[in-house]
Amino acid sequence: MRPGVRAWPGTRPATPTLVRMASIGEMGEDALIAAFVPRLPVSDAEVLGPGDDAAVLAIDGDLVVSSDVLIQDRHFRLDWSSPEDVGWRAAMQNLADIDAMGAVPTALQVTLAAPPTLDADWVLRFADGLREACEPHGVGVVGGDLSGAREIAISVTVLGETHGTQPITRADALPGQVVAVSGPLGAAAAGYVQLTEGRRIDEESIGLFLRPRPRIGAGLEAALHGATALMDISDGLVRDAGRIARASEVGIALRSDDVPVHEGARFAAIELLVDPRPWALTGGEDHHMLAVFPREAAVPAGWTVVGETTDAFSGVRVDGETPVDHGWDHFGG
16 A cells, blocks of 8 residues: 555445446347346335336335436546446435435435446446445335436435424524534545545545445434434535525524544545645535534434524624635536
8 A cells, every 4th residue: 555545444446447248228228127127225115116107115104205416527427436336326315315304215216317338237336336325224226217318317316204203304493502413524525635636545535425424314313312403414514504594594603623524534634735624614425414403412422513503693604704615506516
C-alpha cells in the first residue's frame, strides 16, 4: 500500500473490467428480464412479485412512498462506479427516504433505461448491487420496467409501511428543541473530492461516496424516541436543516464544532491541506438522519446533538452566522 493511503477493510480495488457478453440489444428484452429477475432481492411483504402487470404486497399500517432518479454522468460515472455500486446507491438512498419518515422500507420498483449497446453483464451486476443493499433489510424489488435510452437512467420508487405508528415529517419541530444527527458526516464529500482530483488517500470515504451506508432503522429509532421532525441528509446538513426550519417555521442554530466529522474525511483533509468541516456541513450524500427532539434527554445513544431550534430568527445559522454555502442544489450544482 502506498504511504499516506488509508485502507478500508473489504474495499474492492478499482472498478473491475467487465466480461464481454451480449449487449442488451442483442439479448432482447424477454431474455434480459429472464436473466435479471432471479438476481433481485425478494421482499418480506411480497404476495406477488415481478412477472405480472403489477405487484401485490401485504402492508401493515399506512403506505409510505418515495421516488428518486439517477442519471449517468450526473449522479454516477461508469469510470468511478461498478454496476454493483450503482445498484447499491439506487437502493440505499431510497431506503433512507422511507427511514426518514420513521417507517420501515418493504419494496422497490426499479425502472432502467439504457443504450441497446450496453453489455448485459452490466445490468445483471446492477441487480446484484440492488440485492446486496436490500436483502439485509428484508426489502425486495417487486417490479419495474426496462427501456432503451441514449444513456443509463434509473428511476426507483420505494414503498414502506408504518406498522401503526405516525409518520414523522419535517413540519412539527418547535422552538427550544435539540437538533441531532445519527452518524458522522463528510465521508461522501471527501470521497467525491478524491475521485475528482484523481487521488486515493482514504479508501473508506471513497467507498462511502460510491456506496452510502446510513444506519437504516435510525429514523424509526428517532420516531420511537419522540422526534418531532426528521429527514435524511442527502443534500448537506445546512441545506436539509433549512428544509426542516422552513417546514416547521423555526430557526435552526448549528454549532460547527459539534458536527461529527467522519474519520476518513479528516484523514483525507490532512493530505489535501483543507478543513474537513465544510464537507460535513454542506457535502451531502451521507444519508444519515437529521432529527429534532423535544429535549436532549430524548436523543438516542449514538446520535450527536449539533444545535437547537429557536424562534429568534428564521432559517439556518452556523455559529451565529448565515452560511454562504448551503450545499447541493440539483439545478444549481
